[in-house]
Every structure is written in structure tokens, then in C-alpha cells.
Amino acid sequence: MKKVIVIGNGMVGYKFCEKLASHPLRDQFEITVFGEESRPAYDRVHLSEYFTLDSADKLLLAAREWYAENGITLRTGEMITDIETETKRVFTHKHDYFEYDYLVLATGSSCFVPNIKGVDKPGVFIYRTIEDLDAIKDYAQKLKHEGKYKASVLGGGLLGLEAANAAKELGMQTEVIEFAPRLMPRQLDKAASNMLQTKIESLGMKIHLGKNSQEIVGEGGIEKINFTDETSLYTDMLIISAGIRPRDELAVKSGLKTGERGGVYVNNKMETSDPAIYAIGEVALYNNGIYGLVAPGYEMAGVAVDQITGGEKLMSPSIDMSTQLKLVGTEVASFGDPFIENDEVTAIVYENKQRGVYKRINIAKDGSKLLGGIMVGDSSDYNTLFQLYINAMKLPENPEDLILGSRGGESKSALGSVLDLPDTAQICSCEAVSKGTICDSITSGACCSFKDVVKSTKASSSCGGCKPMVTDLVKETLKSMGQEVKETICEHFEYSRQEMYDLVKLHSIMDFDEALDRHGKGHGCETCKPVLASIFASIYMETANRQAPIQDSNDRFLANIQRNGTYSVVPRVPGGEITPEKLMVLGQVAKKYDLYTKITGGQRIDLFGAQLHELPMIWKELIDAGFESGHAYGKSLRTVKSCVGSTWCRYGLHDSVSFAIRIEERYKGLRSPHKLKGGVSGCIRECAEARGKDFGVIAVEGGWNLFVCGNGGATPKHAILLAEKLDDETCIKYLDRFLVYYIRTAAPLQRTAPWLDKLEGGIEYLKKVIVEDSLGIGEELEAEMEELVQRYACEWKEAIEDPQMMKRFKPFVNSDETDESLVFVPMRDQKMPRPW
């Protein structure tokens, strides 16, 4: 049994363990890992998400138990202070020693702290570990209590902007200081940097470029930073995130060969100057470089495992530093040589300041291949471009199509089919999985779905950036094997949502059991039941009451379940217009039932903390006062948000409130594949944020402009113009057609924006169907909507009037007691559930 000791339990150190633990020769090795942090290895790439997670455990790459289960001794909170290379022993700070046959240095890097006077003042932080983030968070909290909100970040590179985003998330007014004349100087050119800067500044963050910090000044804590150009910046805290320095101190002390500017020298086997010692990750100096990205680190881990187990794998001769990420909400990507400029190269640049998009590709003058490029604001082409570059593939006749899209004619991916890629093409760079490996896993019969492939090859399991490409590969490979790849609803129905919609309609199927009998199997599940419920609702406009058991559990109880199992109640307030009398009713009800009250983003009022048995009583009172269900719990029309419009606003062109109310009243209760939101703005100032909705109407001279397929949320999308200068009736007509068309054809839980993305022909095709009625189904769609509108009923009114339906709100079948296990805690004069 050979003893392997790994010093460092970061991402790369962990990857080494993972690879060695799953190696066929694993039994020949005894593995011990030392980590100086108290936690096992965590995901540093997503460190800035720490503030939005409820627990640091979510960042862990593997729980502590994983190490034990895999026979790995994990010693966290222990530091190795000496390596004795002659006797092959390492010593800990507690003066224990451990023997090794192979030693792996995965000590990573530390934050580079520039030598500025006053850098040790309170209020100056570095950004590297979870502990750093905790310290930053605590200090920011303290500042905010003192009414201080200014934070600055030193470093406008990738890491600096990550840190800036974290500071912003903490509610601080954040400014970024960068020494270079542009942001992300290693990845972006000046124009790209300008675009990124505009985007970031539009979010309220200020950027200072070309600033050389001279001194940090302050009585006690930091108060301001002086720059060499005699300007200064006032700030209440400073976060340093300006680069990394390899943690090579142990290697230096042990006499291993290190680089002049740091890093432990390694050859292409990852061996250091001592053949029993390997170095991997950010501490390794390979080809005269230190690589601060995860992918090369993982590759190094793979090489080291292979070498130690007697293999012959070598590190790639050149390291690819291509990267794609989201910084401060903006997509940024850079690949190959982003800056290359010489006689052999032509750069093609696309810049759209209105949309905030910049793209540059560098191609060989003869148009034969792609050498590198940059994308800001929209990196959706990254995977394709990266493959063209890394595989030196032939470019299309008009290389500008690569970033502009093909103009005129069919839009087609520049790559053609993903199957055209060479087998060696690396699809997942984090896990180094090639196209060949993915396809083989399918053709060999080992895998037959995306899920299988991820499990067996690990492709797409790390950052997930290659997921679309892996999905396409799986689909195309299965197709090439003659297997039709169908997006079936689940194991119980071998049909897509659209097919089930047609089947239900064609055969007039009336309920879920009948659908299972005729076209499905088993009992159904939490996936297919709500899909069928939505289909029944769309075809027959039945409310969630008729087939309560197949509704998603929120729809079954007509309310939104919250953390502690209580519910929130949201009555409809069409267009956000409400009389003082009705507002008082909401207040009285909230007070009577002791409900936490909050204004929603959709201009309504949410009442939280209602127990199951209270829901009918609350609704009885609300309905008596003239309220209706707001369907906040359903995949259905939520709200149509409006600005106050021409009745009051001095800029308003048309009466946006009246139109919003008309639209909301028309579509209320409409069930759809996902939730639907609308907005109406009275002028182009767009105060109703209508373009952030599934449908948005904006007043212009001469009518309404109708936008469709936008949304907020995790992947915000602006709605796209469908038609211009419409009168009220035409606008409603197009909305009718659009909504029914979407409801008929979308996949389950697919909102309008991704639906449009997948719609062949895109917005131009949609315009033809909706505006030009190219399919000749316009009247049919309108008639269908008209019928749905006529059949509307408030489902809460139905529920409280029917004793049979009321049974479901009884907490216990065998007792009239209520659930007394609920605990609330006070918060700002109201209450909240006891935290988890």
C-alpha cells in the first residue's frame, strides 16, 4: 500500500481525491488530505453566491462523510509546516509527522495584497475564503447600522468584479478601482471594457480606471484612499481582490525549484524537482505560467492521478484560458487570443450600445480559421465559437454570420450539426470530456439520456456551461441511432405536452383517470398531474376545484404554501388600482387573522401566515367585500401591472390603468404552461416595466406597441416588439391569438421567452402567425379565448360555497383541533415563521 498525502483541500485538491478514489487501482493507495481551513473543500468559483445561500454547506464539493465513505483521511484545520524530502515525511503545526510515498501540493493561492501604506487598517478586507466573506458581511452590517454605505473594491479583473458583486449584494454602494486602463485587462479589449463598464454603472456601481493606490487613510478604520494622481476616494470599507499569489512557501522552504515570481516548477507530468512530489492547481508553475482557472487545475489533477497510478498521461502543451461567465449580471466571455493583431489576422467587431452587446472575433486573413474573440452582454454563441476555435474548424463563407447570425434565409447554427465536431473536441472543459466520450457512452448502450451521460461521464456536472451542447449531442446521437428523442412528459405519459393537449381535445378526454387509462400508465406523479390539470383548464376552462387531487399542491389549496406550511393569500387587484375602502378591508382581515402583510412586485397585497383551516374564513370575508382570487398560486395569469397613465401623469399618452384593468379582467383565471405576467405603460418611460413581462403594452403616438415574451427572474429578457400602433381592439385580438398559441404549443413550465427561443423562425415567424395570420388559425384562436373568457369563475367563491370542497381545508380528518405545532417569531412589528 502506497501512502499519498495531499496538502491542500481546495477545488483542485478535492478533484485529485475524487479521481484517485474512483481509479481502478485505488486499493493500492492510502490517501490522507490536509486542509488548513476548517471546512472541507468548497466551490470557490461560486463564492459570491454565498450571501444568497442559507448555508455554507451548499458550497461544499462533497460532505465530510464522502471522504470517510471513500476511505480518505481528511484532516481539516491542520497546517503542514515542513516537508522533509530525504525521509519523505511532512510535519504539521502540531509537530506530528506523516510519511508519504507520493506528496501532492495543492496549496492553491492566496490573495495578492499590494504594498500600500495603511493596508492593515480596520475595514480593509481580502476576498478569498468563506471566512473572508463572513468578515466582510459582519463589517458591512456594522457600517449600515452606523448609516455608512460606501464600499470599494480594489481590482477590476474577474475576481475584483466578483467581489464587487458580493459587496453590492450586501446592500453597499460599491465602487471599483482598477490599476489598468480597462476592466478585466487579461480578457477584454478597450471597447469591450467600455461596454461592460456602461452595463455595470447602469446598475449603480461606479468604476475608476487607471488608478494607482498610494495610501489608505483614516483615524482608526479606513476613511479614504489616496491615488498617485492626487485624487482620492472616500470609502467606509475596502475589499482587495486584485490577483493571486501561489502558496509556494512550503515548497521554497523544502528546497523545491520555484519560479522567480512564485509558483512551484512542474514538468508535463506535474512532477516538481523532487520526483516523489507533485504540484497541481494554482500553486503549480507550468510552462512559465500560473493558471487561475478551474479547468487547467482539474486537468493537472487528472494528470497527477494518472502518473501516480502508473499511467502516461501528460499535461496539454498549451493551456487554454478561454472563459465564459456572468459578472455583475452581465455575460462575459473571452477565448483563444482575444487581442491578437497582426497582418495575418482580421478582427470583425459588432457593437450595439442600445442592447449593451459587444462581440469581436479574430479570424485568419484567409478566412480559414478562428483565432480568438470577446463577448460582452451576450455570450450565447460562446460554445459554438469556442468549438470552432479549439478544433480549428472551417469557418462559414461569411464569417461575420458567426456573431451577427445569418441574415435573411433560414437561421442556422454556424457549426451546422454538433455531430460535425471532431471526436476529440472537448465539450466539457471543467471535466475534460470529449465529444467522442459522450457519443460513445450512448452508442455503446451504457447511457440513453442526458441524465445518464452526466452521471457516467461527469460532463456538465461542474459549471454547467456546456449543458446546451451536451443536450444537443445526446439528442443528435440518439437520433442518428434511429431513436426518436421525444420530450415526453414523464414515465407515465410517452407524449409531449403539445401531443397530450391534442389528444385530450380530440378525444374529449374529461379527467385524469381517463387520460391515464387511454394514453398513460401507473398512478401518475407530481410532474404529469399538474401538466394534465393545466391542459384540462386550458381546454375546458375548468377551475382547480373540479379535479383538486391532480393540481399542484398550491392549486389544490388555492393558496401559496410558505416555509412553515402556512399559506399566503393574494386577492386580485386588477391593474393595481384599489379603493381606500377595499384597502381597509385587506387591513382589517390581516389584523383579524394576524397575517404578515407585504406589497408584492405585481402591485397587489400579500397576506402571509394563514393556516389551512383559516383560508376559507379569510376568503369568505374577502369575497363579501368584492375581492376575487388572484391566482397567485397557479401557473396562470398573475397580474397586469400598470403605471398611472394619462389620467394623472403629465407625460402619459393613453390611459394605461383602464387598459391594464381591461386586459387583466379578460385573462384572469387563464391557466397556462407557466405563470403569465403582463404590463401596460402610458408612455415610453415605461414605468410599468411592461417589457419585463410575458406581454407588455406601451403607449405611443397613434396607439399601443405590443411586446411579447419578456420576463424578469433569473434569466431576465426584454419582451420583443410584435406589432406597432395598435388600437385597443386590435391589441386585444393579437393578445388573444398570442396567448392561446403559446398555451397550445409550449412545453410544461416553459415561459414565453424560452418558448420563443425554441420556436423555429423566432419572432419573425410569430409575427406571421399572429399578425399576418399565415396559418389561417387567427379566428380559431380568438374564438377559443372568447370561450375561456366567458367560462371564467372565481374558484375561491366556488370552494367556499360547496361543503364537499371545503373538506380539504380541515387540518385533521379525525379531530376538530388545529395544528398547534406552528411557531412564529416577531419581526419589525409583524411576525415570521421560526427560521429553519
Place this chain on the structure above:
Amino acid sequence: MEELLKNYQSVAEEHAIHWIKVGQTDDFPENAGACVKYNAKQIAVYHFTRTNSWYACQNLCPHKMEMVLSRGMTGDSQGIPKVACPLHKKTFSLEDGSNLNGEEYSIATYPVRIQEGNVYIGFAD
């Protein structure tokens, strides 16, 4: 919190000592859950009409320790009857209480008997 979990231990049909009547069959919804109370326990009861099978388990979801499972959706996965928690869609087998998402925690299940239109649940305490 952990104390709460100890209150629920699976009972095999042959080990049930007390059969508690919790209602009549038509007090319970078809193909969905409802909750009953037995001393300090909250028990979720499900009626699968397609196979006319009855299942009972703890109402407590062990993921976040909330009393919610009776309000989850029911169904099957590869033929195994299951319930999905309404909070985060964690799914559990109603046959043996195991977690079907491959996570650690599981739930306690209880035997159900139907006699003359009445529903009985078996407890060992």
C-alpha cells in the same frame, strides 16, 4: 427538532399493537392525502384508487421538519407509490419510507386496514 423525528418510527403490519380508527373511507380524498392525529403524532393517509391501496406515513417532512406531507402530491415512480413534499418536491416511497431522490433522510410508514368502510392505522405504541 431531532426529538420530533424520534416520535415517528416505521411500524410493520405484524408489529402493530393498536389499530386506531381514524375515519370512514369517504372522509379521505381519492388519490391525494389527508392528515389524522393520534396522540402527539400527525399521520398522513393516502388512498390510491387505481389499485385501491391505502398508505400512511408521518406528516413531518424530514428535510425541513415541517408538518406538510399530507398536502403533497401522490403518484408512483417505476411502480413504487410515492408522495412529493409540497415544499421542495422531495419524494418518498410510501411502501418503505425511503427517499427516492437519493438523499439520506427517510420517513416512517404505518400499516392501514379497511374494515366495513372504516380506516384503521396500526401503531406499536
